[in-house]
Amino acid sequence: MNAQSPDPALADLLASRPSLQTDVRDGLMFEGVPLHVIAAAVGTPCWITGAGTLRRRADSLRAAFEARHLPVSFHFAVKSQDHQATLTMLHQCGYGADIVSGGEMKRALAAGIPAANIVFSGVGKTDAELRMAVEQDIAQVNVESVEELYRLDQIAGSMGRVARAALRVNPDVDANTHDKISTGRAGDKFGIEHARAVSLYSEASGLRSIKLVGLAVHLGSQMLTAQPFRLGYQRLADMVREIRSFGGIVESIDCGGGLGIRYRDETAPAPEMLAGVIAETLGDLDVRLSVEPGRWLSAPTGILLSRVIETKAGNPEFVVIDAAMNDLMRPALYDSWHGILPVAPQHFTAPVSPRDVVGPVCESSDIFARDRALPDLERGDLVALLDTGAYGAVMSSTYNSRPFATQVMVDDHRWQIIRERQTVEELIAAESVPDWIKPRNA
Ligand SMILES: *Cc1c(COP(=O)(O)O)cnc(C)c1O
Numbered sequence: 001m002n003a004q005s006p007d008p009a010l011a012d013l014l015a016s017r018p019s020l021q022t023d024v025r026d027g028l029m030f031e032g033v034p035l036h037v038i039a040a041a042v043g044t045p046c047w048i049t050g051a052g053t054l055r056r057r058a059d060s061l062r063a064a065f066e067a068r069h070l071p072v073s074f075h076f077a078v079k080s081q082d083h084q085a086t087l088t089m090l091h092q093c094g095y096g097a098d099i100v101s102g103g104e105m106k107r108a109l110a111a112g113i114p115a116a117n118i119v120f121s122g123v124g125k126t127d128a129e130l131r132m133a134v135e136q137d138i139a140q141v142n143v144e145s146v147e148e149l150y151r152l153d154q155i156a157g158s159m160g161r162v163a164r165a166a167l168r169v170n171p172d173v174d175a176n177t178h179d180k181i182s183t184g185r186a187g188d189k190f191g192i193e194h195a196r197a198v199s200l201y202s203e204a205s206g207l208r209s210i211k212l213v214g215l216a217v218h219l220g221s222q223m224l225t226a227q228p229f230r231l232g233y234q235r236l237a238d239m240v241r242e243i244r245s246f247g248g249i250v251e252s253i254d255c256g257g258g259l260g261i262r263y264r265d266e267t268a269p270a271p272e273m274l275a276g277v278i279a280e281t282l283g284d285l286d287v288r289l290s291v292e293p294g295r296w297l298s299a300p301t302g303i304l305l306s307r308v309i310e311t312k313a314g315n316p317e318f319v320v321i322d323a324a325m326n327d328l329m330r331p332a333l334y335d336s337w338h339g340i341l342p343v344a345p346q347h348f349t350a351p352v353s354p355r356d357v358v359g360p361v362c363e364s365s366d367i368f369a370r371d372r373a374l375p376d377l378e379r380g381d382l383v384a385l386l387d388t389g390a391y392g393a394v395m396s397s398t399y400n401s402r403p404f405a406t407q408v409m410v411d412d413h414r415w416q417i418i419r420e421r422q423t424v425e426e427l428i429a430a431e432s433v434p435d436w437i438k439p440r441n442a
Contacts, residue, residue: 051411077294087111218256302389324359
């Protein structure tokens, strides 16, 4: 895992995360709430979402685009963090939703996000999901293939409706990101090849139940430089001109998400970078624009709080914590690096040495960190895994019969449980045993 440069020191991790503070008595605090208080009250592992952090980021992203006077609407990528409290807050901040399933559509609607502010992306939408999108009259369906476009036309037609759609284009741009989160290269499964998209645009004008409103793109995730955004959006701009030269009407461009954050020591771009690139590449096309940030908004809002179950002396020295890959899957799935901070006040001044931080699940990939410089943690000590707000709780499973962890929201010295810990009894209660395999003499 990313062993090129030394890991940032604990003090550096803290200094670059303004929502975290340390207190000489209470140790690590998130938005003014001591983490040991939450652990004592609700147990561990526990997800903590910072409402203030989310609001601040939502506002600063908006401000970056407003400074450019761009006609932009904002759609939060629900898949990164789908809690009702999160969606409700983002709705209040003026955000709509970018969804990838019927389930996410229901979540967005339940949080009060109007259908007119919902866009539906995703490479495999079922008939039922498309029907629901037409029924709810959402802002647009980003279709990912010729086949899907025709299927949507047929479904909308059978309902006597007209569906607004955008063509999701694969611009064949390398996002320079991890292979498993790249989406805009020719071999990736997403989108319509860009040459095909231009011809499809004129073809689609013959479809009775589709109104093509524009193009959509999503290049990848955790993108840290301007260049791939610039290349991708330039391609889109060229396509818009080409489509218009054939008489096509392009009203809107959906720019996707993908803006990266600092997990370790990356130089993460500010949203002003993205706003600038969009202004320069798409600003003079006279189209409505939209952006779909997920990770940039949600990752820094989350902490996964965990307690040390056991330490295992040796080389390497293992610290076994009570969170695992079933809770936070990213390290096992993408080799991702998450900052780990101790919670007790004395640990911030103690000497550090390398340790492997692992979960208790019976898989070798259940490892959160290798050779991580940490103080001498003991059984019972608390640790906080940082920047786990995106693609964290949403990816949890119950592997090893480990129920979904508690979720808590903090906000300016307040905190509240926003999802109770699931119980093993609930897991079992959802299962049934067919009569024919029940013991005969039971
Ligand atoms: C996942 C996704 C996003 C959000 O990506 P982030 O990297 O989290 O910003 C936006 N749009 C689409 C279509 C996506 O699939």
